[in-house]
Amino acid sequence: MLQQHRSKLFILALIGLAAALFLFYGPILNSAFDYNAAIFSIFARNHLRYGLAYTHGLNVFGYTSIAPLNPVLYLNHPPALSLFISLFWSVFGQTAWAARLFPVFCAMGTVVMIGLLGRRWLGENYGLLAAMMLFCCPLFLVHGTALNHEAPTAFCCLALIMIWDKVREHARIWHYGAMFLLMLIAGNLGWGFFFLIPFLLGYEWLQAKKINGMMVLLGLGAGVVMTQILLQMVMVDHGAITNLIGAFRNRSVTETNDGGVTFTLPYWVYKQLGTFWLQMGPVLTLLAMVYVMAWIRRLLLKRLTKLDLKLAVLLGWGAAFVLVFSQGSFVHPYYKFYLIPFAVLGSVCGWQTLRHVAESRLSRVKTRSVVYFAFLVACLFGIYNVGQQFLFNQQYWAGAVTFEAIGQTIKQNASENTTICMVGVPNFQTLYYMDRHYTVKTRAEVESNASACPMVFTSEPFSELFTLVKQIDVYRIYRKS
Numbered sequence: 177m178l179q180q181h182r183s184k185l186f187i188l189a190l191i192g193l194a195a196a197l198f199l200f201y202g203p204i205l206n207s208a209f210d211y212n213a214a215i216f217s218i219f220a221r222n223h224l225r226y227g228l229a230y231t232h233g234l235n236v237f238g239y240t241s242i243a244p245l246n247p248v249l250y251l252n253h254p255p256a257l258s259l260f261i262s263l264f265w266s267v268f269g270q271t272a273w274a275a276r277l278f279p280v281f282c283a284m285g286t287v288v289m290i291g292l293l294g295r296r297w298l299g300e301n302y303g304l305l306a307a308m309m310l311f312c313c314p315l316f317l318v319h320g321t322a323l324n325h326e327a328p329t330a331f332c333c334l335a336l337i338m339i340w341d342k343v344r345e346h347a348r349i350w351h352y353g354a355m356f357l358l359m360l361i362a363g364n365l366g367w368g369f370f371f372l373i374p375f376l377l378g379y380e381w382l383q384a385k386k387i388n389g390m391m392v393l394l395g396l397g398a399g400v401v402m403t404q405i406l407l408q409m410v411m412v413d414h415g416a417i418t419n420l421i422g423a424f425r426n427r428s429v430t431e432t433n434d435g436g437v438t439f440t441l442p443y444w445v446y447k448q449l450g451t452f453w454l455q456m457g458p459v460l461t462l463l464a465m466v467y468v469m470a471w472i473r474r475l476l477l478k479r480l481t482k483l484d485l486k487l488a489v490l491l492g493w494g495a496a497f498v499l500v501f502s503q504g505s506f507v508h509p510y511y512k513f514y515l516i517p518f519a520v521l522g523s524v525c526g527w528q529t530l531r532h533v534a535e536s537r538l539s540r541v542k543t544r545s546v547v548y549f550a551f552l553v554a555c556l557f558g559i560y561n562v563g564q565q566f567l568f569n570q571q572y573w574a575g576a577v578t579f580e581a582i583g584q585t586i587k588q589n590a591s592e593n594t595t596i597c598m599v600g601v602p603n604f605q606t607l608y609y610m611d612r613h614y615t616v617k618t619r620a621e622v623e624s625n626a627s628a629c630p631m632v633f634t635s636e637p638f639s640e641l642f643t644l645v646k647q648i649d650v651y652r653i654y655r656k657s
């Protein structure tokens with residue numbers, strides 16, 4: 177009886193692991209938004225406030241209940257994330273936890289997809305191990321359920337890979353429809369999707385040595401999705417494509433700088449390699465390195481398997497995103513998020529490699545002892561890692577409450593038609609919570625024309641500046657409270 181329901185029990189085990197991720201993640205219990213979450217929540221609020229007829233389903237800036245005469249677009253990312261947030265808000269109410277439901281569900285789905293791919297490619301027991309290995313990855317625990325593009329895009333891409341792999345063996349009509357739908361959603365969620373397609377096409381070419389139907393479907397689907405996104409942007413802003421190219425350049429090799437300080441390519445490589453083991457975790461990094469060395473050996477012996485090529489697709493997908501957006505990956509750790517599927521499945525393959533080596537050189541009893549001990553160490557590290565990330569999240573999100581309090585204080589002391597003078601670069605967390613029009617000015621501009629600034633906010637405690645304009649020192653009000 178138990179043997180007949182192994183598949184169901186396997187899926188239930190994966191869901192249980194995903195539920196553990198949900199429970200351990202601190203921000204879902206917190207009311208405050210971080211920087212990126214505030215940006216996309218502004219766009220989601222505008223979808224509900226101004227309507228899709230005004231926003232055209234795009235990321236549009238705007239504050240207060242009065243829509244700006246000319247929509248100002250945010251083109252750094254595709255538009256679907258804010259649409260999903262607004263969808264969840266329309267059902268559960270406009271709260272922080274409701275906004276985070278979508279990425280949390282996607283993170284749970286990612287655990288399931290990793291487990292299913294591991295089961296399909298490596299075997300049932302190793303599929304469950306792959307799902308567990310995700311909890312040894314600090315980058316996944318921190319950014320896997322963050323209100324950002326990476327986790328939703330990665331989940332859709334992994335689901336696409338799962339169906340793509342099934343279609344290659346036994347195709348059904350609904351498979352093709354599901355693939356196109358996933359491409360449509362993934363492409364509108366994040367640019368990372370478009371980095372996956374070339375590697376899937378490359379795999380198909382290596383297997384068929386000619387253009388086949390799957391290559392046409394993948395290429396045509398990606399082209400249709402990109403065309404839809406560009407047309408949607410151009411309909412609202414005729415200069416959208418130029419601005420989009422500029423946004424890409426700011427993250428690319430041609431604009432490699434960190435806060436205005438140019439860095440060299442060798443230093444960029446040094447930083448990426450130096451932080452990889454911290455972000456992926458030492459367990460995944462070491463085991464994945466074992467697999468990479470075994471992969472290189474098989475390449476030199478011309479014995480690469482289909483599994484090796486599939487994992488090369490995952491590695492190429494994540495590495496290409498980091499390489500092309502070198503400036504972004506230099507500054508933001510979550511640019512490496514698309515490397516997580518390879519790191520996890522590659523680490524399981526590294527585990528297999530070490531086990532086979534041990535079996536060939538040690539007795540069965542010693543091999544089992546070594547394997548069980550190593551597995552116990554990995555599990556303990558995973559539990560410790562989850563606990564550490566939970567504590568880190570609590571400290572991190574406690575800081576986000578600062579911006580919530582500041583924004584709420586400004587909102588309470590300023591009418592809807594008040595324009596706030598922001599001294600310095602405005603923070604989107606403050607902008608979201610204050611929900612008021614603002615203008616950016618320097619300190620000198622405020623001092624020279626104080627009457628033009630009915631309310632001033634700065635992130636620095638310039639007490640004499642607030643005394644000058646005779647207005648509320650929001651920063652000090654929060655500090656005193």
